[in-house]
Amino acid sequence: MKMRSKVLAVVALVGLVAGACGGSGDGAQSGEESGGLSATMDGVKEGGTLYVLTNQEGASTLDPQRVYTGAELGAWGSTFTRTLTSYKPVAGKDGTSLVADMATDLGTASEDLKTWTFTLRDGLTWEDGSEVTCADIAYGVSRTFGSEVTAFEGPQYAVSYLDIPAGDYDTGSAYPGPWLATAEEQALFDEAVSCDGQNITFKLQVPVSDFAYTVSLLSFAPVPEAQDTADQYGLKPFSNGPFKVESYEEGKELVLVRNENWNADSDDVREPKVDKIVWQFGLDETVIDERMLADSGDDKNAIVYGGILPENLQTVFGDESLKDRRTDGFDGFVTYTMLNIKTVSCLEVRQALWLALDREALRTASGGPFTGEFATSFVAPLLAADYEPASLVEGLNADGTPNVEAAQAKMDEAKEKCPEVYAKATEDGLRFDHPDTDTWRKNIAIWIDSLGAVGVKINDNPIEASKYYATINGDQGDLMRAGWAADWANASTVIPELFGQGGGFNYHNNEEDPAFADFQSKVDEAKAETDRDAQSKLWKELNQVVIDQVWSIPGSATKSQNLVGSNVRGAYQWLPFGWYNLGAIGLAG
């Protein structure tokens, strides 16, 4: 998952838009807005050029095995990279329904949920008219293992799920990916991912009840071996969707044009309207907002990737004439602060930290209510099936202001119950790891001030942003800043990943906590549960355990706001990706 500029990186998700919304004081208020006319297909015509304006210098990547940004997963998936399964292309909760895409159905699992088979549809074609084969999918999946190229950038589910022995390569697997594998090593992969005509079978080392969701990720997309240019594949990926990459130049533009060899009969998910999509990179954010507000010329056919500048939010949401062009909603992301349970093993201290923290000041520092709402769960509100506001620590102020009295009471309790941790917190101080960014230089001052009120000392440990996750992977502080969104519409990509044993982003050392054994056994139960309702119930209970044990302090369920040109239609928030269904957008007028 990546964050670039104003774009909150959302790794795919999710469910029904939910939750009440906080006001922003005078004038415009933050609240759910779905885009009005621009989200409908009223008056849409075939053809035209859609523009995407962004201040980013380029896409994070166009390489399917490397992309891990929610909006881009949706954008590339809806235009030039098809996968075995996908999401229903509609607004609202229905948009999180999984549907077959290149596969004929949602796959067949063995009884133990460790073998999954998908059958490819007829008529699947690449942009040169050649057939998309099972071997292309297997080859695409194998690229994730080639970390010397794909560089751990995309989701690593292929590595963690596929039944390939552990080994000494950087991924921890005995298979090094297609570029370096010997014949013997390649055989290991071919055992795990095999083809039989139109059928592709995945053998997994663990039971996975929602593997049909896993293969909707672009890291499971096909890549024709003959077209693979390794590190440079992302500059010109080969298309099997309705659009293809005509040109891509970082710092300038990405031009997608219609793929004449896309077979519409083989695709029930995509209904392209425009002829061309042009991403214009590197635009000044102020200029983007002014252009969108002016809504003239080609900008009537434009959308923005990156949201609205905070200083313009009042203008946009205070002007009723913009109602049909604006959106405001959750983007599926939840921020939080991890606690190292090995070093902060005292529950009362952890509760005191949460109670004393001035969450409102933190939110104000990052832009106020438009940036999001105080999170009451580690599962984002958009993941409706698995989301339920948890019961938070007693005494926590709903308005985000600190409750110093309650926090101090917890510290007093801690002094008696766990004097060592109390002494560490008040004398030695707690090390707070965070990326060395402008935002966090501001935030850490708020942490230091508000926790200082109950005698807790914070030792600031800024880490160079590009090394942040790798650093805390090897050496955890006492507190660590993080953010997360589900990889698909199931909290199986949240709770186990962040708090479970072997979770890819579990830096809590929470296996030291007495409550962990029960927690983990319930996680295993939930992962193997095939009844979706029963599974949801378990995720909600597990989220409550995390909240009760304060393994992490939830921050915000973040939101994003957007404004589109007046000719734009079909620009609805596609919930699994927290952005528009790019390939479905059309133009009126």
Add this chain to the structure above:
Amino acid sequence: MVFFVLRRSFFAIVLLLIVSAFTFVIFSALPADPAALTCGKNCRPEVIESNRERLGYDRPLVEQYGAYMKGIFAGRTYGEEGSSIHCSAPSLGYSYDRHECVTTLIASTLPVTASIALGAFVLWMAIGVGLGTLAALKRGRWQDRVATAFSVIGVSLPTFFLGLIFIMVFVIWTGILPFPRYTGLTENPVDWFMSLLLPWFVLAIISAATYVRMTRNGILEVMNEEFVRLGIAKGLPRRRLIVTYVLRAALVPIVTIAGLDFAFLLGGALVTESIFNLPGLGKLTLAAVINSDLPILVATTMVSAVFIVVANTVVDILYGFLDPRVRVK
């Protein structure tokens, strides 16, 4: 004269070698870790170390510099067999952030910057010298005051501010011009011209302001020279006197500075390119700074240094032609 040119060229090459070594060392000492930048969020410390070894960042700086310089003359292969990328000579490195050979990136951005620099240069020289001459000839009159005011305003205006004002007025509010979107000169000369019009004027106004002052002062100074008074006394026509004698003498130092300014601009008009979204060398450098993309930073710094050193050498050589005393020194 030939010996003079050879000597200057030799020193230019030595200077470039020193600049390249210095640049390489400076950027290698930055806190940004190039090995960490080749690894995504799922990365582990040991993988970063493994990447460091694989990409050669663990080797002594001298060895890294040697490999870099060798790549300039012989090309270089990056990555491992099976997934390697070859960058042909002159290879200035490989950007793992942009997945391109740095030379390719510079080759694609340089024409943009050159287009901006060339047009802006012509405009600012025309405006600066023209207004400066007018101000000098109409000293103390309203033309002089207008030119001086232009000069003061131009010098005071930040590029980004003037750029934004131009965009607001000419693109967004009045719609007279489309938003600049760079098109290559050979692709469509009209679109090329239109995409560069606003950036040219912004740079020209800001740079010309200095040249107005320099030209005005230069001309006024030359006008007091004895040879000018002699010309007037001998009844030389005013136009001929100004154009043939006064301007020629006054412009020598201006041309020298203009040459260096032009070379500096070729290194990238960072702010102008960013405001007008022109994918030139300056914008490439800015993005490299934001992403800590060291191979690009080293290369763009060196390319800029080459422009400056070459321009300096050309100016030195020209001076040698114009003034024999320089050659003797």
